[in-house]
Amino acid sequence: MTTTAEAVQAVSDVDPSPDVELSLALVGSEIAETAAEVDLRQLSSLATEVQTAGNSATGRIFVAGAGRSGLVLRMAAMRLMHLGFDVHIAGDTTTPAIRSGDLLLLASGSGTTSGVVRAAETASKAGARIAVYTTNAASPLAELADVVVIIPAAQKTDHGSTLSRQYSGSLFEQVLFLAAEAVFQALWDNDATPAEELWLRHANLE
């Protein structure tokens, strides 16, 4: 009679356990290498745009992106709200119209995602400033931007790219998250508001 241990061994001989140690090292090293290549002057310019709109009496910050790129910007938006800025997420039911004096912060690895490009066109017509994270300096999105941060990662359709072994736009989205966190941290360091004060802005209806 086959024991449970023998049955487990038999299964893993056919279908070995996923090697998460190797994949964790791969993801970590790709993120570190790509983050180190982000141009700090570009990131600093984007941080200044965020600070200017956030600290202006009437300026608001809007964020927009599709799929996982958009989800990362939602996290960034929450932190900017914790800093006390007036922040809105494009497409939410309470999001007002963008206007001159506002900043639209966008992320798109490809720089061609139609809804994101349309948002930039609308913001541009309204006279708002536009800041973009993308891999693609020659994209329509980058061309519409006042400030561009290039994240030198693979795009979502670059299958088999030498820039990343990860699927689709994962590396772009991961480094985007780090870049957005770095912007928040730099703004908070400048502002020096105690964490206790930021904490008062945390959602209390969760």
Ligand SMILES: O=P(O)(O)OC[C@H]1O[C@](O)(CO)[C@@H](O)[C@@H]1O
């Ligand atoms: O960042 P892009 O190129 O605008 O693409 C948007 C989304 O499309 C996807 O590649 C769809 O899987 C997401 O990973 C990404 O967030």
